[in-house]
Amino acid sequence: MLLKHQSFLAILLFLFITLISCKNTEDTPQPAHQTQNLSLKMSTVIGNKPIDFTSVFTTEAGARYTLSSFRYYVSDIRLVKQDGSEFPITGKYLLINPATEDYDLGQIPVGDYKGLKFAVGIDSITNHADPTVHPATNPLAIQSPGMHWSWNAGYIFLMMEGSCDTTDTNTDVQTFGQFSHPMFYHIGMDMLYREVNLDNISFAVNASDKKTLHVQANLNKFFTGIDIKTENASHTMGSMPLATKLTNNIQTMFSVIQ
Amino acid sequence: MRSLAFSYGYHFVAVRNYFIYYIPCVLLLLTSCKKDKEDEAIEKGNMVITLQLPKGFLYPDIPPDNLPTQNRIELGKLLFFDPILSRDSTISCGTCHLPDKLFADKLPKSIGIEGRIGERNAPSLLNVAYQPSLFWDGGNPTLEQQVLAPIDNHNEMDFDVNKVVERLKKHAQYPLLFQKAYNQEPSVYALTRAIACFERTLYGGSSAYDEYSDKKPNALTPSQINGMNLFFGEEGECFHCHTGFTFTDNSFRNNGLYQVYADSGRARITQNPSDIGKFKVPSLRNVEKTSPYMHDGSMATLEEVIDHYSKGGHKHPNKSPIIQPLNLTDQQKDDLISFLKALTDR
Numbered sequence: 352m353l354l355k356h357q358s359f360l361a362i363l364l365f366l367f368i369t370l371i372s373c374k375n376t377e378d379t380p381q382p383a384h385q386t387q388n389l390s391l392k393m394s395t396v397i398g399n400k401p402i403d404f405t406s407v408f409t410t411e412a413g414a415r416y417t418l419s420s421f422r423y424y425v426s427d428i429r430l431v432k433q434d435g436s437e438f439p440i441t442g443k444y445l446l447i448n449p450a451t452e453d454y455d456l457g458q459i460p461v462g463d464y465k466g467l468k469f470a471v472g473i474d475s476i477t478n479h480a481d482p483t484v485h486p487a488t489n490p491l492a493i494q495s496p497g498m499h500w501s502w503n504a505g506y507i508f509l510m511m512e513g514s515c516d517t518t519d520t521n522t523d524v525q526t527f528g529q530f531s532h533p534m535f536y537h538i539g540m541d542m543l544y545r546e547v548n549l550d551n552i553s554f555a556v557n558a559s560d561k562k563t564l565h566v567q568a569n570l571n572k573f574f575t576g577i578d579i580k581t582e583n584a585s586h587t588m589g590s591m592p593l594a595t596k597l598t599n600n601i602q603t604m605f606s607v608i609q
Numbered sequence: 610m611r612s613l614a615f616s617y618g619y620h621f622v623a624v625r626n627y628f629i630y631y632i633p634c635v636l637l638l639l640t641s642c643k644k645d646k647e648d649e650a651i652e653k654g655n656m657v658i659t660l661q662l663p664k665g666f667l668y669p670d671i672p673p674d675n676l677p678t679q680n681r682i683e684l685g686k687l688l689f690f691d692p693i694l695s696r697d698s699t700i701s702c703g704t705c706h707l708p709d710k711l712f713a714d715k716l717p718k719s720i721g722i723e724g725r726i727g728e729r730n731a732p733s734l735l736n737v738a739y740q741p742s743l744f745w746d747g748g749n750p751t752l753e754q755q756v757l758a759p760i761d762n763h764n765e766m767d768f769d770v771n772k773v774v775e776r777l778k779k780h781a782q783y784p785l786l787f788q789k790a791y792n793q794e795p796s797v798y799a800l801t802r803a804i805a806c807f808e809r810t811l812y813g814g815s816s817a818y819d820e821y822s823d824k825k826p827n828a829l830t831p832s833q834i835n836g837m838n839l840f841f842g843e844e845g846e847c848f849h850c851h852t853g854f855t856f857t858d859n860s861f862r863n864n865g866l867y868q869v870y871a872d873s874g875r876a877r878i879t880q881n882p883s884d885i886g887k888f889k890v891p892s893l894r895n896v897e898k899t900s901p902y903m904h905d906g907s908m909a910t911l912e913e914v915i916d917h918y919s920k921g922g923h924k925h926p927n928k929s930p931i932i933q934p935l936n937l938t939d940q941q942k943d944d945l946i947s948f949l950k951a952l953t954d955r
Binding site: 479481482483484487492493494495496497499501502503504540542588589591 | 771801
């Protein structure tokens with residue numbers, strides 16, 4: 352053990368000397384504009400109740416359901432400046448999970464903004480790239496439980512799982528918190544990649560304070576026009592009409608809380 | 610006092626060893642480090658090797674990050690036959706791709722954990738290196754990524770690849786083997802690469818037909834030659850799809866197997882109705898020994914298959930225009946089957 356420590360230290364010293372000798376001596380240029388850290392707070396509600404995985408919820412059409420999982424990918428995030436130009440947050444893929452509300456977006460230019468755009472899903476190139484090349488900490492790595500289809504290689508953009516009461520009389524009895532009928536929506540495929548455009552908002556990013564932008568998803572909107580007593584399962588493939596309806600609803604479920 | 614004396618001794622040892630290990634590090638900077646025997650063995654096992662291919666086969670495209678080495682192939686082979694990949698540790702890749710059955714399983718549909726029956730017929734893995742996409746519907750683009758699918762398929766291994774990796778990390782042998790082969794601890798990346806690397810060593814191309822093609826006219830019987838002429842001629846038209854040294858053009862075609870398809874095939878991937886009932890054209894190498902046939906293993910014998918094509922199959926809007934009644938005579942059918950048997954590896 353002792354010997355190993357000593358050799359390790361020696362190697363570290365050696366590497367350190369090597370690195371120092373290679374250090375770039377050029378001065379780092381000063382940034383042209385001031386920047387500030389921005390984070391995105393992503394909350395999920397059902398009407399005015401925050402999401403949880405134990406309650407019974409009711410759609411606006413009056414159907415009861417429970418949730419056991421709700422996750423989705425957000426990408427291609429862009430901030431719209433007052434002059435209409437966009438500041439893209441490139442290379443950022445967020446896997447939104449109700450257990451985590453805050454997502455760091457990095458440094459953005461100080462200034463006044465009037466809009467937020469993002470996609471729910473993964474761009475087609477990344478969608479069909481090899482997911483195994485990402486380190487386990489990357490949201491694009493293979494997740495547990497999975498957010499990637501291996502039999503039709505591509506990501507599941509949005510996954511919702513739970514159970515629903517399919518009785519006409521709303522009298523189904525829960526077992527271990529679950530209704531008798533499973534409910535699952537696994538939404539993906541390039542053609543269901545959708546942009547969310549939140550305009551008519553206004554926020555300032557100051558040099559002095561770290562900024563948090565709060566985006567809320569309301570699942571009542573996710574179920575608009577959906578009868579979960581019958582429309583309660585979609586793997587996307589094989590049920591494109593339902594998957595498309597849900598995807599179009601996804602576009603409407605977000606709002607910025609100011 | 611005793612403890613102080615001990616600590617002095619400790620310090621002395623530390624200083625001495627510090628210098629002992631510093632010297633080789635300096636040498637490493639100036640010259641090249643002299644390696645011990647184990648390092649040399651690892652080095653040899655990590656030399657990129659040239660795959661041994663049957664005569665006339667093109668060298669396959671191999672991803673630059675997964676060039677074949679002895680260490681990688683051996684690790685991949687171990688993993689391929691190890692049921693550690695499945696949830697209840699009962700099913701390996703080799704359960705459905707058996708070496709003594711040409712890396713297929715002779716079942717209509719393969720059986721996964723707890724006796725679950727899969728959706729489609731397991732194809733032979735021989736010459737899989739040439740497949741531009743994997744599965745009957747082409748739903749997966751690379752041999753590497755393909756490894757993920759049987760692991761998480763409910764009817765196959767029904768497991769989670771991240772949990773496989775956890776098992777491998779705790780295993781007595783695998784961590785060292787991964788280190789040697791991919792210079793990292795067990796990971797989803799290295800696991801998928803190792804199995805793919807092994808699969809790229811599986812070839813079949815030593816049949817009577819190959820000998821015949823290699824200028825040995827006596828390798829085929831007269832009946833096989835008649836069958837070959839039918840196969841490659843406009844009468845049989847088999848060669849339009851079963852072409853090249855792998856005997857497939859890897860296209861997706863509806864061969865009129867059904868009027869209504871329980872399995873929509875390629876359409877499941879594309880969601881395009883014009884792809885319903887289309888499946889990837891399979892290789893015909895070793896076809897004699899890889900029954901049953903079709904994506905669902907619904908035909909038990911080559912006779913049934915030839916009868917199907919002779920009649921021209923069922924009507925279907927997506928049926929390939931090449932599939933037309935051939936009205937073969939019994940002699941022609943026998944000759945064709947004789948030829949197909951000449952594609953069996955010796």
